[in-house]
Amino acid sequence: MNNPLKILQTFDRHLTRPAELTIFGRSALALGYPNPPGDCEATLDVDGIIPLSSGEPDEEFWLAQQANKELRNRGLYITHLFSELDIILRPLPAVHP
Amino acid sequence: MTLPDRTIPFQKESVPATIPLMKLKEQPLAFTLARRLGDVPHISPLLRRVRQLSGVGDTHLPLWILRCAVARGASHYRRTFDTALPPDNPILTREELGVALCLSHHTFDPTLIRAAAQILSTPDTDAATLVHLAMMERCEPVLLHIANAASRTAPELEPWRTLRATLPRRHRARLDALPHWSRFVLQTGYTPAGRGQHIQWLMCDEQPAENPSDL
Numbered sequence: 232m233n234n235p236l237k238i239l240q241t242f243d244r245h246l247t248r249p250a251e252l253t254i255f256g257r258s259a260l261a262l263g264y265p266n267p268p269g270d271c272e273a274t275l276d277v278d279g280i281i282p283l284s285s286g287e288p289d290e291e292f293w294l295a296q297q298a299n300k301e302l303r304n305r306g307l308y309i310t311h312l313f314s315e316l317d318i319i320l321r322p323l324p325a326v327h328p
Numbered sequence: 329m330t331l332p333d334r335t336i337p338f339q340k341e342s343v344p345a346t347i348p349l350m351k352l353k354e355q356p357l358a359f360t361l362a363r364r365l366g367d368v369p370h371i372s373p374l375l376r377r378v379r380q381l382s383g384v385g386d387t388h389l390p391l392w393i394l395r396c397a398v399a400r401g402a403s404h405y406r407r408t409f410d411t412a413l414p415p416d417n418p419i420l421t422r423e424e425l426g427v428a429l430c431l432s433h434h435t436f437d438p439t440l441i442r443a444a445a446q447i448l449s450t451p452d453t454d455a456a457t458l459v460h461l462a463m464m465e466r467c468e469p470v471l472l473h474i475a476n477a478a479s480r481t482a483p484e485l486e487p488w489r490t491l492r493a494t495l496p497r498r499h500r501a502r503l504d505a506l507p508h509w510s511r512f513v514l515q516t517g518y519t520p521a522g523r524g525q526h527i528q529w530l531m532c533d534e535q536p537a538e539n540p541s542d543l
Contacts, residue, residue, distance in 0.1 A: 276464075281371065296373050308463070310370065311370050313370050314371065317369070
């Protein structure tokens with residue numbers, strides 16, 4: 232089971248209009264790349280960054296977080312959301328043998 | 329974005345670009361628990377819920393949460409609270425209250441973390457719910473710190489034993505700012521039996537406070 236996909240599908244079902252979210256971490260690897268490491272699909276949450284252009288999360292966005300109640304019985308959640316002001320995404324450092 | 333009138337020519341390699349002249353304004357950095365832990369606070373659904381249930385602004389929110397905790401058994405931290413603070417709201421669960429005390433968004437105050445330890449040290453705390461909420465609200469390092477402190481004096485005590493067994497340890501933080509284990513216990517230098525140390529984990533006080541304004 233691809234947990235990040237399940238989480239985002241559930242979250243999406245609770246949204247009533249489009250919302251922008253930048254996904255990072257293991258869920259991004261699970262969703263955006265072929266053959267991700269096995270533990271990526273097993274991750275219990277989706278980490279996301281809310282773009283500055285979206286401003287503060289509005290009431291509708293918060294209501295969509297009711298998805299967490301639905302996800303609870305699977306131990307899944309989507310609450311690790313950060314402001315773009317607080318997070319700097321960096322590429323993985325090059326690994327030399 | 330509107331650019332200011334004055335610009336500085338960007339001269340490197342004759343690239344005809346300009347950099348807008350921006351006035352840097354020093355922003356006061358709040359001395360939060362997150363800063364002490366070297367962590368980044370998330371946009372917390374629990375904090376939003378606490379704001380809504382209390383009707384209190386961010387400045388007084390930690391005090392309101394502490395007042396609720398004292399009313400529900402964190403008696404060691406009893407004090408005279410401002411009477412303007414709203415009363416406890418029972419809709420907030422014990423697990424939510426405990427985790428709300430540990431949120432890294434608050435101005436750093438070790439009393440909040442110590443009160444969380446006492447309010448959660450009761451059989452009424454649902455360990456599984458607490459674990460899930462701690463993960464959702466990124467409080468694992470703080471709650472594991474309390475759980476490890478409990479292992480010294482009350483290794484079998486729940487919910488701390490379950491937290492030690494099940495909380496993930498991937499979320500790293502600087503823990504040196506958190507209260508020493510001795511701040512979660514009662515201890516004596518002398519007992520009626522004479523010299524000797526008696527150490528006891530501070531359990532939730534099941535006796536409700538009598539005077540609401542003097543919790």
